[in-house]
Amino acid sequence: MLEKSYDPASAEARLYDAWEKSGAFQPSDAPGAEPYTIVIPPPNVTGSLHMGHALNNTLQDALVRFERMRGKSVLWQPGTDHAGIATQMVVERQLQERQQPSRREMGREKFVERVWEWKAESGGTIFRQLRRLGASCDWSRERFTMDEGLSAAVRKVFVQLHREGLIYRDKRLVNWDPKFETAISDLEVENTEVDGHFWHFKYPLENGETYEFPIAFDEEGNATEWETRDYISIATTRPETMLGDGAVAVHPSDKRYAPIVGKRCLLPLADRYIPIITDDYPDPDFGSGAVKITGAHDFNDYKVAKKHDIKLYELMDTKARMLDADYIPEKYRGLDRYEARKEIVADIDARGLLIKVEDKKIMQPFGDRSGVVIEPMLTDQWYVDAETLARRAISAVEDGETRFVPENWTKTYFQWMRNIEPWCVSRQLWWGHQIPAWYGPDGHCFVAETEEEARKDAIARYTAEGYTLEEVDKMVRGEGEGPLLTRDEDVLDTWFSSALWPFSTLGWPEKTPTLKKHYPTTTLVTAFDIIFFWVARMMMMGLHFMKDEKGHPVAPFRDVYIHALVLDEKGQKMSKSKGNVIDPLLLIDKYGADALRFTLAAQAAQGRNIRLSEARVEGYRNFGTKLWNAARFCEMNECVVDPSFDPASTKEALNKWIVHEANGCAREVTEALEAYRFNDAAGAIYKFTWNVFCDWYVELSKPLLFDGGEAVKSETRKTAAWALDHILKLLHPFMPFISEELWGSLARRDGMLIKAQWPAFDARLSSDEAAAEMNWTINLISAIRSIRTEINAPAGAKVPLVAVALGEQEKARLAAHGDIVSRLARLSVIDHAREAPKGAVQIVHDGAVFALPLEGVIDIGAEKARLEKEIAKAADEIARIDKKLANESFVAKAPAEVVEEQRARREDYAAQGEKFKAALARLKDL
RNA sequence: GGGCGCAUAGCUCAGUGGUAGAGCGCCACCUUGACAUGGUGGAGGCCCGUGGUUCGAUACCACGUGCGCCCACCA
Secondary structure, eight states, rough: OOOSSOOOOHHHHHHHHHHHHHHSSSSSTTTTTOOEEEEEOOOOOOOOOOHHHHHHHHHHHHHHHHHHHOEEEEEOEEEBBOHHHHHHHHHHHHHHTTTTOOOHHHHHHHHHHHHHHHHHHHHHHHHHHHHHHTTTOOGGGEEETTHHHHOOOHHHHHHHHHHHSSEEEEEEEEEEETTEEEOOOOOGEEEEEEEEEEEEEEEBBBGGGEEEEEEEETTOOEEEEEEEEEEEEEEEEEEGGGGGGOOOEEEEOOGGGGGGGOOOEETTTTEEEEEEEOOOOSOOTTTTTTEEEEETTTHHHHHHHHHHHHOOOOOOOOTBBBBOOTOEEEEETTOBBBHHHHHHHHHHHTTTTTEEEEEEEEEEEETTTTOBOOOEEEEEEEOOOOHHHHHHHHHHTTTSEEEESSSSSSHHHHHHHOOOOOOEESSEEEEESSSSSSEOOOOEEOSSSSHHHHHHHHHHHHHHOOOOHHHHHHHHHHHHSSOOOOOOEHHHHHHHHHHTTHHTTTTTTOHHHHHHOOOEEEEEEEEGIIIIIIIIHHHHHHHHHHHHHTTTTTSSSSHHHHHHHEOOTTTOOOOOTTTOOOOOOHHOOOOOOOOHHHHHHHEEEEEESSOOHHHHHHHHHHHHHHHHHHHHHHHTTTTOOTTTGGGOOOOSSSHHHHHHHHHHHHHHHHHHHHHTTTHHHHHHHIIIIIIIIIIIIIIIHHHHHHOOOOOHHHHHHHHHHHHHHHHHHTTTTTTTHHHHHHHHHHOOOOGGGSSSSOOOOOOGGOOOOHHHHHHHHHHHHHHHHHHHHHHTTTTTEEOOOOOOOOHHHHHHHHHHHHHHHHHHHTTEEEEEEESSTTTOOEEEOOOOOEEEETTSSSOOHHHHHHHHHHHHHHHHHHHHHHHHHHHHHHHHHHHHHHHHHHHHHHHHHHHHHHHHHHHHHHHOOO
């Protein structure tokens, strides 16, 4: 016996264990089963489940369960990401909180050990939470970006790309994070508008030179007034960088400065002279039109400096403190960049060289993890030639090998891919994949998968260069003093290993059967915010490294489904600092995993963010309860699944009808899931379960089950059980727990729902006649109920019904379903008559008239008013349609069906209007 | 500066070239033998504005208004 209500807390863990033990999560090896593969977007290994994960994994699990039931060999590949910066940051913070030695005090080896400990401690959390959500990943294949196999894949990719010239080392400006003291990629920089200032300085001309500077102009733009200047005016938002200026640039067409181009000005404080040059970069209409060029601390200036061979002055150390360099005045050395700024502005002002300070909104770059202002710095880093790799990644999408759903993300993808910059992949961190590069004593770099190979390369190289064996031995092995080859200290960007995920997790570089079977993967499900970080890079790497038998590159996915962000009720992004984070696990505790999953799926409409409200989760919890109670009803009435039952064999119109409806629902859910329209799929099964099965079928079946003959009773029991089973199957991708629980409770049978066969649409099960008959009955009941309320008939009172001059078909239908109409519309008796009794309330239903003879009970005046309203409504509709039909071009140009439909509607309204008029006439004398 | 998206019931959102929908909320009634986490009935909408395409536009197109997001080096 089913309990009175469903208790998710006790059922979920039990069911999950049973699924896992059954092996259902592993791909089937059924012969001929088509592979279906999803790789999970790997969550951070030490992270915990947030609402974005909940949505992401709900959708993946829905697809995976759906395809598994359709008989495919499904692999949902799970795993986690080592999340370089994020994880290192967490551990460093822990050390600080516990007042333990800092990262640097511990040293690299100890620290990395410490991070592994933290991973061991907290690494299982996210997987436990995914299990609570019901995620049916193949846990036996769990991977981690820093496990042995994946690390080997990283090394191999790095070495090969290096050999191909697609990875190289270069000294150029990078985004430097002074908090973590590492380079980061462009994508990890967030540009934010902040309140800043615009400082205008005078740079005096060398040797006291002067020139005439125009300060007023006539309408034609000719100068009318001049002043004599002995300086050039520049403006900056970052005064502290002036110490590194190498030139002042003006636009070649800027006549104002023509007299001093080629001359030099004094760089105040630094007391150096710098040239005044021309370049296209300065905008004559902006500021003074003259730009200071600080090549080592500004990306634009860097380009100009490179072009004109202007000296670069590095100003800051890794923590963005002013360097101890001879071109920096002593008083600023060691100051933080913002302290230096203050001092420099004050000193310029003291020398009378500060013209003015303006308030100005400026775009400032911040590190997305650290939150500190990013400093452009000149450093040696490793780069991936993304432009070259992007070419195939672009064409794979252009050619339709991979498609984005919704399709509009294609544009975003292209836009970024077509303007891609070199990808800086080295990070000055300790947690991650250390770059497989070793340096010899002469600084030469050897890139190899192992130190052993690097040594071999080194020996070969130095031997070829003419060193003696003994010398080479010393250079490479450093007899007695430890190895002289020193390994590159840096680690790789986390996204480097993530980029290999679709093939590294399947076994690459080994040629495993899994790789062969499950690459390319079928669908990637992810949020748009990591299209650039992750999707684009997987496309690049997949297409570069994975080839088919003929050697053609193979993209890692067929479909990339991009889902929404989950926002709070007000449409705000959830964040810890805002305090509006909704914890999915709390919702699971409170309402069950199914309710949360259904909420997310039902709201996952393409192209729109999800605003999550708890009320909605509660509503879907109620939906589960509703289903549970419908199942209890079935159980109480001995509706037991009969495996030999053929739903196409039913005789009763009611049963034919529910079979017909269930079949239609299967088609809707299937088509919606195939098209990634999760909300439509969820909506279809919701509607069928509640509004068709519970609201009508269960109610309509009662007379058959309670009072029907044996044959009718038996057929209805089997049909009810079949329909409920059908619901459980269609619901399973969204509400796996409750559906599995009911499946297990309702029949003694082998196997679990998770492995049951998905109901395909079956034309044999359609019955338009039964649908018409039952819809007629249902609508009649609704019409009577509606009138009852309108005339304030007490809900408990049974009233008589008179059917007026029914046609043959109506008579037959009423004869067949009179019992249930009486029951659900609370009728005392159904009579037939040629005319409606005097003073009765009359219902016009589908062209027929039904009367409730309640003379003396009803308010005649109100009833007359009601009928008049109905007559007017019909007349309005008729007028509207007539206007259409009178339009010659409508009749001539609209499709024949549409015109016909309008005519039919007109007739219906006309007939209805007539009936209402007759009804009104019958009340005339009262 | 470039790109994308949104505007429909009180709220949150589906949707369609021809009759406007859901959930929640609201009102009234109901302990009817699955379910009050429920049932029945109901109220509530110039489908943002203007113009165009069309026999017909809430839907397609253009412009406008308002809001949101992404990318970008104006010192």
